[in-house]
Amino acid sequence: MPEYTALALVSVAATVLLARALRVRLFRTAQYWLALGIVFAFQVLVDGWLTKLSAPIVVYNPEHHLGVRWPWDIPVEDFLFGFSLVTSSLILWERQKERNMTPARPVARGEVPEAFDEVADRYDLMVALNPGYHAHLRSSAEALVASLPRVHGPDAPAPARVVDLGCGSGASTRALLDAFSAAGRPVEVVGVDGSAGMLRSARAKSWPPGVSFVQARAEQLVDRPDLTGPGGLDAVFAAYLVRNVPDRDALLRSLRAVLAPGGVVVVHDYSVAGRAVPTAIWTAVCWGVVVPLGWLTSRRTRLYRYLWRSVLDFDSTARLMDRLQTAGFEDVRTRTVRGWQRGIVHTVSGRRPAAAR
Numbered sequence: 001m002p003e004y005t006a007l008a009l010v011s012v013a014a015t016v017l018l019a020r021a022l023r024v025r026l027f028r029t030a031q032y033w034l035a036l037g038i039v040f041a042f043q044v045l046v047d048g049w050l051t052k053l054s055a056p057i058v059v060y061n062p063e064h065h066l067g068v069r070w071p072w073d074i075p076v077e078d079f080l081f082g083f084s085l086v087t088s089s090l091i092l093w094e095r096q097k098e099r100n101m102t103p104a105r106p107v108a109r110g111e112v113p114e115a116f117d118e119v120a121d122r123y124d125l126m127v128a129l130n131p132g133y134h135a136h137l138r139s140s141a142e143a144l145v146a147s148l149p150r151v152h153g154p155d156a157p158a159p160a161r162v163v164d165l166g167c168g169s170g171a172s173t174r175a176l177l178d179a180f181s182a183a184g185r186p187v188e189v190v191g192v193d194g195s196a197g198m199l200r201s202a203r204a205k206s207w208p209p210g211v212s213f214v215q216a217r218a219e220q221l222v223d224r225p226d227l228t229g230p231g232g233l234d235a236v237f238a239a240y241l242v243r244n245v246p247d248r249d250a251l252l253r254s255l256r257a258v259l260a261p262g263g264v265v266v267v268h269d270y271s272v273a274g275r276a277v278p279t280a281i282w283t284a285v286c287w288g289v290v291v292p293l294g295w296l297t298s299r300r301t302r303l304y305r306y307l308w309r310s311v312l313d314f315d316s317t318a319r320l321m322d323r324l325q326t327a328g329f330e331d332v333r334t335r336t337v338r339g340w341q342r343g344i345v346h347t348v349s350g351r352r353p354a355a356a357r
């Protein structure tokens with residue numbers, strides 16, 4: 001193949017690879033194709049003038065190109081190079097724009113869902129690399145099922161109504177479904193999350209009837225009777241959520257309000273406050289594994305640096321239990337998981353009193 005032709009084709013392939021590597025979805029936008037059309041229109045005018053065979057300004061060695069010239073006398077390879085130059089500039093430009101819009105400043109607690117948008121398409125990969133993540137969620141989901149009053153079951157047609165608050169990409173929703181199914185109890189789950197990206201990833205999975213996903217802030221659940229139903233919810237599962245909410249007491253009070261009498265809240269989260277060994281393990285794992293893996297999987301680390309800091313700043317389990325009691329929950333309990341995350345990952349649960357107080 002002539003040299004100029006081969007290089008033109010290589011430039012096109014390299015441009016397409018660059019778009020994929022930087023995850024810039026330029027080719028799916030109408031604006032890009034419109035811009036390319038405008039660029040080509042001007043290229044025809046300028047290139048056509050420069051390469052016209054009647055009075056060429058730029059002369060091509062016939063050995064080094066295919067010899068196909070269209071329109072006028074423009075070698076077709078020029079259009080391939082035109083595509084590569086313009087497109088690679090736009091790809092780098094788009095990439096920079098994305099970075100400027102999401103500067104690497106620290107994540108604040110109130111903007112956690114937006115920060116999850118940045119890593120949503122890599123989140124499942126991150127948790128797959130975390131041994132025990134799914135098993136721990138499952139054990140908290142089982143605790144939730146076990147603490148639900150046995151008013152729902154094969155003899156009672158109504159399924160339990162549960163909200164998975166901060167459902168993310170659906171790992172906790174799946175744990176709930178599996179735990180209910182293993183106990184032979186029907187359930188309807190509404191996954192609620194503030195991150196559009198995480199919800200997109202959850203909705204892309206396959207779910208049985210009775211599972212739905214809604215974008216909303218956890219703090220707004222109390223204003224959404226369409227999600228909580230007239231009689232209130234049987235349970236709220238909040239896995240890795242409460243730590244991220246700025247006003248935890250207000251959130252817990254609102255959860256008590258949306259639960260039916262006797263309904264339960266199960267909080268599943270990291271907590272190391274006041275304990276030196278879990279704090280040291282947590283810090284070593286975050287900086288030795290989680291932050292580097294976050295960079296490798298998403299080229300971003302600010303959410304994972306926030307994760308580290310937010311856990312250090314989070315309540316001890318005793319403080320969280322105290323908050324639940326103050327919010328009006330009874331039968332407040334805690335337990336930790338097995339394995340290396342023992343003393344780091346905890347389940348804390350409480351029940352709304354069955355009789356009104």
Ligand SMILES: C[S@@+](CC[C@H](N)C(=O)[O-])C[C@H]1O[C@@H](n2cnc3c(N)ncnc32)[C@H](O)[C@@H]1O
Nearest residue numbers: 113166167168171172194195217218239240244
């Ligand atoms: C670490 S993920 C956990 C997802 C899922 N529960 C799991 O166990 O895999 C935390 C999720 O909470 C969501 N989140 C954080 N703060 C929130 C808020 N105030 N309202 C709604 N969602 C929130 C984030 O968008 C994110 O998807």
